Amino acid sequence: MSAHRNYINGAWVESAAAPIVDRNPSDIDDVVGSYAAADAAQTRRAIEAARAAFPAWSRSSIQERADLLDAVGGRILARAQEIGRLLAREEGKTLKEAVGETMRAGHVFKFHAGQALRITGELVDSPRKGVSVTVQREPLGVIGIITPWNFPIAIPAWKIAPALAYANCVVFKPASLVPGCAHALAELLADCGCPPGVFNLVVGSGREVGDAIVNAPEVDAISFTGSVETGRALAARAVAGMKKIQLEMGGKNPLIVLDDADLDNAVECAVQGAFYSTGQRCTATSRVIVTPGIYGRFRHALLARTTALVVGDALDETTQIGPAVDAAQLKTDLDYIAVGQKEGARLVAGGERQPAPKNGFYIQPTVFEDVHNQMRIAREEIFGPVVSLLRARDYDEALATANDTPFGLSGGICTTSLRHADHFRRNAQVGLAMINAPTAGVDYHVPFGGVKGSSYGSREQGAYAVEFYTRVKTVYTNANIAG
Ligand code: ADP
Numbered sequence: 001m002s003a004h005r006n007y008i009n010g011a012w013v014e015s016a017a018a019p020i021v022d023r024n025p026s027d028i029d030d031v032v033g034s035y036a037a038a039d040a041a042q043t044r045r046a047i048e049a050a051r052a053a054f055p056a057w058s059r060s061s062i063q064e065r066a067d068l069l070d071a072v073g074g075r076i077l078a079r080a081q082e083i084g085r086l087l088a089r090e091e092g093k094t095l096k097e098a099v100g101e102t103m104r105a106g107h108v109f110k111f112h113a114g115q116a117l118r119i120t121g122e123l124v125d126s127p128r129k130g131v132s133v134t135v136q137r138e139p140l141g142v143i144g145i146i147t148p149w150n151f152p153i154a155i156p157a158w159k160i161a162p163a164l165a166y167a168n169c170v171v172f173k174p175a176s177l178v179p180g181c182a183h184a185l186a187e188l189l190a191d192c193g194c195p196p197g198v199f200n201l202v203v204g205s206g207r208e209v210g211d212a213i214v215n216a217p218e219v220d221a222i223s224f225t226g227s228v229e230t231g232r233a234l235a236a237r238a239v240a241g242m243k244k245i246q247l248e249m250g251g252k253n254p255l256i257v258l259d260d261a262d263l264d265n266a267v268e269c270a271v272q273g274a275f276y277s278t279g280q281r282c283t284a285t286s287r288v289i290v291t292p293g294i295y296g297r298f299r300h301a302l303l304a305r306t307t308a309l310v311v312g313d314a315l316d317e318t319t320q321i322g323p324a325v326d327a328a329q330l331k332t333d334l335d336y337i338a339v340g341q342k343e344g345a346r347l348v349a350g351g352e353r354q355p356a357p358k359n360g361f362y363i364q365p366t367v368f369e370d371v372h373n374q375m376r377i378a379r380e381e382i383f384g385p386v387v388s389l390l391r392a393r394d395y396d397e398a399l400a401t402a403n404d405t406p407f408g409l410s411g412g413i414c415t416t417s418l419r420h421a422d423h424f425r426r427n428a429q430v431g432l433a434m435i436n437a438p439t440a441g442v443d444y445h446v447p448f449g450g451v452k453g454s455s456y457g458s459r460e461q462g463a464y465a466v467e468f469y470t471r472v473k474t475v476y477t478n479a480n481i482a483g
Contacts, residue, residue, distance in 0.1 A: 010196025053197030073109030259293030333384030
């Protein structure tokens, strides 16, 4: 028996399979909870329930949907400390970051409550006399939502809220490492009166539950955030089934630091972007590209800040950097550190697993220098607190290096030159360009997404979410009729 069950067709459902045991990465002896693992048959039931709920939900009033999302957003905000604590305990980001993420999820629901009221179309004249054309938006149907572990409540929120706002039904599969926040969200939706079948939670493995969602003909669209590898594999199958798809994947985000940068701010941007949330953000800074006039001062200040960072238990108020999320991610981080050394990069800070304070997956914030952009540590996403310092002759070389990557999610520049900031804004091959701001840390009311290998499909978040979660119908009305 698991203490926490899946939510299918308005009921909490037990599973015969072995439960998923959610452990605290700051202290693996601390069990957060046990969660029923859905199987393929239960996933199918969730999809069928969503399908069956869709006709009525697609005709629900905008007020009904706005009220539901507003109520969920309000409850999340009211319980931000408690849910944030759960988040920090299961994912390992610090309590401050976790409460901040939870608040953001609440704001996302509130924002989309408003958006439900703002669904508009267009009325267009026709070249034909007496004929008018209406362009209107309609829901897609059933949306499969598949999310990663690094933002256990914000990412589900920014997919589920617009899906429901635009009158779609949802089958939600969170990452198995973070079922707690997903369960809390499902409870809130249920408590706030979400009709049966409109929202379903199926916790389980990608191979079983994820595959069942991606392969189901009754699922009309998939919104996925996760690794490049999984995203690409999933996209091919979704397209074969003619589903609409949206992918948010990795990054290898550059931060350019020019000679004329404000030094303190540049160091803050690098430290914040590279190490906060333990570097486990797709927008994390992983390459800092520095011009010669500031290199020495920047390096010195960066190393001083990095080595002073407090790594520890996510729930301890003094902690600045929590642990890696699990043993596998910790191993990936350490393996990449070994790769960097083998490739000839110079390790100048960190690089080691940290044994204290508890039995957790702690790793030191790590800086490499003498990195060139063709090294694996400069090309592949590590997803840990590891940053590479690269040198560039001037702005032009820095920009060329920044853009020389298969990814294109976020990119930043620290400069006081309006000319360079403006050139960067226009020419950085990214979806998110940051000027004197860290590459990570985005607002909830504006679009989010990347270019090149980072993203596929239309943008998430803000008003732009309407593009993915609706389709357009063009209606011709001929008034030239008798009677
Ligand atoms: P991460 O480990 O960074 O979360 P993954 O791409 O491994 O990235 O996982 C992202 C999400 O995709 C998770 O919810 C995972 O369970 C799910 N997933 C993994 N494999 C598949 C698959 N074959 N089909 C559908 N979903 C999958």
